[in-house]
Amino acid sequence: MSGVVVQTIARAGSDVIARLGAAGVATVHEAQGRSGLMASRMRPIQQDTAIAGSAVTISAPPGDNWMIHVAIEHLQEGDILVLAPTSPCDMGYFGDLLATSAMARGCRALVIDAGVRDTRDLRAMGFAVWSTAVSAQGTVKETLGSVNVPIVCAGALVNPGDVIVADDDGVCVVPRADAEAVAAAAQTRLDAEEAKRLRLASGELGLDIYDMRPGLAAKGLKYV
Amino acid sequence: MSGVVVQTIARAGSDVIARLGAAGVATVHEAQGRSGLMASRMRPIQQDTAIAGSAVTISAPPGDNWMIHVAIEHLQEGDILVLAPTSPCDMGYFGDLLATSAMARGCRALVIDAGVRDTRDLRAMGFAVWSTAVSAQGTVKETLGSVNVPIVCAGALVNPGDVIVADDDGVCVVPRADAEAVAAAAQTRLDAEEAKRLRLASGELGLDIYDMRPGLAAKGLKYV
Amino acid sequence: MSGVVVQTIARAGSDVIARLGAAGVATVHEAQGRSGLMASRMRPIQQDTAIAGSAVTISAPPGDNWMIHVAIEHLQEGDILVLAPTSPCDMGYFGDLLATSAMARGCRALVIDAGVRDTRDLRAMGFAVWSTAVSAQGTVKETLGSVNVPIVCAGALVNPGDVIVADDDGVCVVPRADAEAVAAAAQTRLDAEEAKRLRLASGELGLDIYDMRPGLAAKGLKYV
Amino acid sequence: MSGVVVQTIARAGSDVIARLGAAGVATVHEAQGRSGLMASRMRPIQQDTAIAGSAVTISAPPGDNWMIHVAIEHLQEGDILVLAPTSPCDMGYFGDLLATSAMARGCRALVIDAGVRDTRDLRAMGFAVWSTAVSAQGTVKETLGSVNVPIVCAGALVNPGDVIVADDDGVCVVPRADAEAVAAAAQTRLDAEEAKRLRLASGELGLDIYDMRPGLAAKGLKYV
Amino acid sequence: MSGVVVQTIARAGSDVIARLGAAGVATVHEAQGRSGLMASRMRPIQQDTAIAGSAVTISAPPGDNWMIHVAIEHLQEGDILVLAPTSPCDMGYFGDLLATSAMARGCRALVIDAGVRDTRDLRAMGFAVWSTAVSAQGTVKETLGSVNVPIVCAGALVNPGDVIVADDDGVCVVPRADAEAVAAAAQTRLDAEEAKRLRLASGELGLDIYDMRPGLAAKGLKYV
Amino acid sequence: MSGVVVQTIARAGSDVIARLGAAGVATVHEAQGRSGLMASRMRPIQQDTAIAGSAVTISAPPGDNWMIHVAIEHLQEGDILVLAPTSPCDMGYFGDLLATSAMARGCRALVIDAGVRDTRDLRAMGFAVWSTAVSAQGTVKETLGSVNVPIVCAGALVNPGDVIVADDDGVCVVPRADAEAVAAAAQTRLDAEEAKRLRLASGELGLDIYDMRPGLAAKGLKYV
Secondary structure (H helix, E strand, O other): OOOEEOOOOOOOOHHHHHHHHHHOHHHHHHHOOOOOEOOOOOEEOOOOOOEEEEEEEEEEOOOEOHHHHHHHOOOOOOEEEEEEEOOOOOOEOOOHHHHHHHHHOOOOEEEEEEEEOOHHHHHHHOOEEEEEEEOOOOOEOOOOOEEOOOEEEOOEEEOOOOEEEEEOOEEEEEOHHHHHHHHHHHHHHHHHHHHHHHHHHOOOOHHHHOOOHHHHHHHOOEEO | OOOEEOOOOOOOOHHHHHHHHHHOHHHHHHHOOOOOEOOOOOEEOOOOOOEEEEEEEEEEOOOEOHHHHHHHOOOOOOEEEEEEEOOOOOOEOOOHHHHHHHHHOOOOEEEEEEEEOOHHHHHHHOOEEEEEEEOOOOOEOOOOOEEOOOEEEOOEEEOOOOEEEEEOOEEEEEOHHHHHHHHHHHHHHHHHHHHHHHHHHOOOOHHHHOOOHHHHHHHOOEEO | OOOEEOOOOOOOOHHHHHHHHHHOHHHHHHHOOOOOEOOOOOEEOOOOOOEEEEEEEEEEOOOEOHHHHHHHOOOOOOEEEEEEEOOOOOOEOOOHHHHHHHHHOOOOEEEEEEEEOOHHHHHHHOOEEEEEEEOOOOOEOOOOOEEOOOEEEOOEEEOOOOEEEEEOOEEEEEOHHHHHHHHHHHHHHHHHHHHHHHHHHOOOOHHHHOOOHHHHHHHOOEEO | OOOEEOOOOOOOOHHHHHHHHHHOHHHHHHHOOOOOEOOOOOEEOOOOOOEEEEEEEEEEOOOEOHHHHHHHOOOOOOEEEEEEEOOOOOOEOOOHHHHHHHHHOOOOEEEEEEEEOOHHHHHHHOOEEEEEEEOOOOOEOOOOOEEOOOEEEOOEEEOOOOEEEEEOOEEEEEOHHHHHHHHHHHHHHHHHHHHHHHHHHOOOOHHHHOOOHHHHHHHOOEEO | OOOEEOOOOOOOOHHHHHHHHHHOHHHHHHHOOOOOEOOOOOEEOOOOOOEEEEEEEEEEOOOEOHHHHHHHOOOOOOEEEEEEEOOOOOOEOOOHHHHHHHHHOOOOEEEEEEEEOOHHHHHHHOOEEEEEEEOOOOOEOOOOOEEOOOEEEOOEEEOOOOEEEEEOOEEEEEOHHHHHHHHHHHHHHHHHHHHHHHHHHOOOOHHHHOOOHHHHHHHOOEEO | OOOEEOOOOOOOOHHHHHHHHHHOHHHHHHHOOOOOEOOOOOEEOOOOOOEEEEEEEEEEOOOEOHHHHHHHOOOOOOEEEEEEEOOOOOOEOOOHHHHHHHHHOOOOEEEEEEEEOOHHHHHHHOOEEEEEEEOOOOOEOOOOOEEOOOEEEOOEEEOOOOEEEEEOOEEEEEOHHHHHHHHHHHHHHHHHHHHHHHHHHOOOOHHHHOOOHHHHHHHOOEEO
């Protein structure tokens, strides 16, 4: 099943991608019914960066980054590389040279269930990374993987062309076909939250805004 | 045992709380005989913030944040929310809306043996958080827990009204009844450390300042 | 085997140490054949600091920092303290007072397969630390360890006087005898990378620069 | 997306399932191109049990086992329950009563990326379990999940009706459509292994049987 | 706070302890409202052993087993040693000699949030152990801890004299004052379970026995 | 540094190896001053097996078992294969075919800081294994490592020809040159333990046998 490069993938529109990125991971995750979130071990190497883009997926053998070079040829402006090793691995698959190459092709971020290196350079270059490790340990280029096939990355299923939303809270995957509906639902949530935020900031309680007291009483909550 | 909200708790005085906060976690932990420290997996989401306050405790089911809404009603100026799930959980119990509500009631920090979300917003709002995970995964509001009961949070026993001291080194719990004595002992340590710091900075050795050479020789240390 | 202090160790020259530090962990690690890297759990407490120095090694019992005081007497300008406990331990062996003492002796960094405390102070003092935990938990001074003996720290063998290279990517150990050769090899890599970086930045692909297409085809890569 | 029960699923034939079970996890995993293996944290609670069956999948909220009751109604002889929580959870979702009910419906095993309890009883009943934790912590029945939808369990994608192969080495998922081809490939491997085993047992080397010496020499292996 | 030995503690009656042990961890944990369970990292070194006894507690420094010798003097027939280190530690605090001594005083089990050694001998001797690690690493006898003070062991609060219930599912702590009520509640559960087990074994569904269908429908469960 | 096979190594005598094996890991570890113990994540796949032998070491790339084939050619009767990957890896490097080959050359055990597979077969064959994971995930044969070079395995330095002692408590490495002295010291310990065991079994306390009461009093232990 490995050794395949899918050259043409469908992507969501840049407008809907931008709206999903602006909504952020927590809101998008809620808006699509709490699915698609990667595990919490997936962490950013930078702070206060939020991004969204189309997934170009890589299934790679542990400790082998050959397929990243293959994938870069298929990047388009606004894409995000998403790599899952076929077995757990914390090695540094990706550093400043690969980032230079990916940026030249319009890519602005990497999501990887493994390690990266040259993290200081990557931050300086403005190339955003979410990874499960930082490690200088280099990889080999000996065994084939695949590009633009479905992968499971940090516990989430990612199909090529899915929209990746990433910020300080982690990474969420929106199926391409759902992108428009999720973006709309996210906006609805944001609008509703704004009103609630004002009421909460004024000291009104969630207990009252959401009318929780009867439910709590029904479950038997006792005040002593 | 769950399903209880204790509405009135005793708190330490604001002056002693402030002194404990100024002393910091490492000094306070030493000053009370090295007890009360939470496990090192409890980490801040911000850097260079030190704080102290009175614990309003929450025992919550895994993945259920209903009790946070209940607890917020019982917050006073200077309180810190301390939440322990009844089973390990890395879900995002708390985000910017709950922080808005808690801040409106005078709360300035959360200590949680679970996940939080909206971390960028929380930092921007100046709401301090120590957590064991960051995750956008939302929680439900279905099952009762308790508020202001004794909890074990990241391995440390916390009674409501205990003083929580938190900084970049982690979180330490000071029993309310001990707060005054610990604050005094902490100040004594700080005063003593200042003198030692000057001697160490001048190049004098700890071996000599603390007169360690005889003890080392007695244990058989060999210089070769 | 414990209870030994080796007072005189050989060190690499300051020039070669500086060149290794400038090359950085990822490059040095590659330049010496991908050996000597500490495990990825070894992380900096500060960001964007790169350093190199000669290892003064400490083998310490778990939860006992007595030997740090002993080691400080043997520090020279430019040394780095490297501590491995004899059993896994996350306690805070080292804080601002020990850093003050070490700095007075010319030491500028600590690498420790255990915990540190006073991390805010350490950052403010400009004392760099790579550790596997942050913890305020204090240690005792009861049991002997050794100073300047070979140790295994975070999975890497460290002999006293080896060159420690540390930055945001982690920590790498260069055997003293290899320092000059590794520094030269690192420089060769840096020079070669610069040329590649320009070509990659212009949009040329690694597939072509490194002539990977025939190898990929030979392994059976299929484009679909 | 949650709150759905798919009542009718296609299953592989009992003959092919039996052949996959007889081949075992390691052989099946190789035979299908090294895909479908669950993470190594998925471990059996019993020793020396090998099994195969059709997956009835459950997507469950963390700490909520309501959907197991729903799933049991849809079990057929030879099925295996496969449960993934929507967020990491080590609670005990399943014990002897649920096993009694599942066995009454023909189910003989559970694969769960969470905890189980009553493990001694389960072993005594001959109900096989692979789990990522053992825990007596009980769950609630408050929030809907789904039955017979695609899930990601311990890093592997499982569609309802896929063939689950499990033994002491872990758990492997064979897509239903591939079952026949994988079983055939597995048998081919087993036949080939038998011949190799005899040669290896006689003292012949893998280096010679697989003709590895030229390849090693070409890569530069040096004998000293 | 350390350096204290409480010589006289109250214990529950042997009859109620025996009834709790017979009920087992999962049932007892449910019967007392799902509190008191130790974390799932606490695992037995033997299989198919169930036990209950009175806790003699030990708070010990990391890597220091001096206090076990002190505690043994205060053991009575049927007691269980429960040890929590004051900082995480996987060293082997306890082996066959200490087990010999403890057994001579009537103790039959150890629960320890750290490591043990001589595990083969311990199984052969019939001394039951629940631990969070197995390690041959020896400890020192240099620093005081305390005996029969409240401790937090694997996340659960244990007071001296509390009833410890342990089996293959883990370890649960029953406060001494609650022992009788919990034992009664456990028996009630066991009786009720027996009836349910028969109905489930006959193929009746939990959905019907517990009348779950209306609740599921009310939440919106959809059958497709 | 990789790509080297050292063909001739010195081994300890079979008699001293047998005596070390009979003494067991805990005793040997104590007898050599508490050094050489592998981390507690190194666990046996079988129960109640104790063994000792000479280390034939393998440094292997992550996910690549080519060097095991190379190493087998250099095995002698009584050797133990010891493998450390150059980066953390849980893949299944070793199964029943390699065990068949190794056994044909006189090898009876494997110690590996990675995964193994076919564990049921390995137990049935009587081939003992200590590993840090069990996984069916197969490896490749693409990149060179080395055989019979010094390695760090699970935190312990292993030189080829060192004596490996392994049992249910873990794995300890005895430097070849120290084997005779350690075996003698181990026997001395065993003799002394036997006498102590009898006294302890009779109910005499360690506090008295080891005369600990004055030391405890001097440290300030308080009985209340």
